[in-house]
Amino acid sequence: MPNPLPADSVGLVQPQTAHFSEPLPLDGGKELPHYDLVYESYGQLNAKKSNAILICHALSGDQHAAGYNSLEDKKPGWWESAIGPGKAINTDHFFVVAVNNLGGCKGSTGPSSLNPETGKHYGPDFPIVTVRDWVNSQQRFMRYLGIDVWAAVIGGSLGGMQVLQWSMDYPEQIKNAVVIAAAPKLSAQNIAFNEVARQAIISDPDFYAGRYYEHDAKPRRGVMLARMLGHITYLSDDAMRAKFGRELRSGKINYGFDVEFQVESYLRYQGRSFVDRFDANTYLLMTKALDYFDPAAEHGDSFAAALKPATAQFLVLSFTSDWRFAPSRSQEIVQALVEAGKSVSYATITANHGHDAFLMPIPDYLNILSAYLQRIADEFPT
């Protein structure tokens, strides 16, 4: 933890746990009899409870979006650049809540949790959850917090899909929907990358059909490969060129299979460090939620028809160098919103960082987000 604490950080925060004992029916036909959701919150809920913002996380995100969980933390939460006093998502004005999604591995009930009925880890018995299931669980969580309406729901990538789902399923409970670097559904290529990642994990002999916890094992190789592959799709070709080029780690070619190029070193490091902090079964679940997201499917493949119930104001953002969910995918969202007669603002931000841009402190990006949210804040007394 930096000393002194940065003045624009929310500072020390502790995750909290909300327990739910009402069974949650799931898209896949099963139900979760009871579950925990772990969350963090920043800023103060006002008396009218009108200043609450929900942050939806992406594939490998969690509830720790801002601040520091302990004095030993070397890094703050994953969206520290956007959330804090005076920042784009201004905690001087807003009560900001981030929740670890159901099926996650950072405290919310998921495959690595103990199943109270068996005393063992859920593992592969944890049901497949969808974006809609997450939104339903988040809506219960909203009631738990005593909040009737979100001033905004905000998310990037898979988080943006949750924002879209919120706007369709609970239109009266979300005033603003901020959808960043998302898509109305995955392309075949997106699904293909997910499938290779899944196969890497599932085919790892240490996966034990998802019951690796009981074998005191971890599918390290598989998760590492999945994460390495993921990182290629998060960075743009240009960003990789700028970051690594073809730089040799030792300055010369060694004619062997050890790390030679800087980009190899980076990927192996990213892969290895991910293994220690993420659960393989959760990774599988998250990729499936991505694959399944396709609200248009139930509406004759018309996304505009799916968006019909929405009443929120929309802000849609994309980044020029993002090839995982390219600007054209965000434009599909915008087009459907326009077709459905909704209110939408849209910007493509020039950025070299690829899909990762949505997590980066890019001034143009944060300025747009800040201006949009400031307008909302101006509507209620601080």
Added chain:
Amino acid sequence: MPNPLPADSVGLVQPQTAHFSEPLPLDGGKELPHYDLVYESYGQLNAKKSNAILICHALSGDQHAAGYNSLEDKKPGWWESAIGPGKAINTDHFFVVAVNNLGGCKGSTGPSSLNPETGKHYGPDFPIVTVRDWVNSQQRFMRYLGIDVWAAVIGGSLGGMQVLQWSMDYPEQIKNAVVIAAAPKLSAQNIAFNEVARQAIISDPDFYAGRYYEHDAKPRRGVMLARMLGHITYLSDDAMRAKFGRELRSGKINYGFDVEFQVESYLRYQGRSFVDRFDANTYLLMTKALDYFDPAAEHGDSFAAALKPATAQFLVLSFTSDWRFAPSRSQEIVQALVEAGKSVSYATITANHGHDAFLMPIPDYLNILSAYLQRIADEFPT
């Protein structure tokens, strides 16, 4: 084998073996004391030996470029669409030779060959080979055939890199250089994809540090993953959309980890069938040859300077939807050739197939290739 035999096929062909006992010094500092190269040839060498064309293969290619090896073959060679009587690479006019690269697994000496000194498979003891090493071995092979000059050397992808190397290292021995869907060097992203593929293979417990032959094993999972990943980079996003869309294999979502989308089924099939026909160590070697190719590096990062010695006429071709080696990469080659004052023709072919386009029967593509080669054929009596 189709019955009757297609009239425009070279028909039944047999691979032949050329043995070399003069040691071959390699870029990496080692040498191969002796080695075999396996090849096929189509058409007739003319009396002046002026009509010979060398075909250089790509990552997973081999010497079987055209025709059928047996009456039981279900599929012809990998470039049947381009090579044959009356086809673009017209065997009525040209003597066409295709050779399995050193380090390969289809008969030429490689990691899966027996090392005569130990009686065991080379495995990881087989030295790393570079594009330059291949070209040197192909040049010896040329002398073995009694050919003094190639009418043309032709190759796509990694094959195109060999063509470029030929033009620089043996300028007097190559009259025309046809470089298809290639690049002057890999980008960091290209290297990153190769690295994930290599890690998939190397981290497979059945890899046994490359000595899997002696364990009666095969790193099947790793090779399958590598090939699945490769296929994503060979196809364009559009081609995947056109081919699979988001079609569900069973027509409905099953909320599990079995194959659901058609694209998953396709990738798994491609991965599995590749395992049976390709050697993991060869795959590793081929990706390293790709990574290392960078002729400009020895010339102050000027590809034009590297191309200085070349005297061949160049034809450079690329495909609009290729994102592995995009048209912009071919244009880098063209620009360097122009800067070096060389003679070059260039075309970008509109095609939806991604990198795979170079293997496809695309009329525009084959017509350009045909017209270019016909002009050469017109220069000598058939």
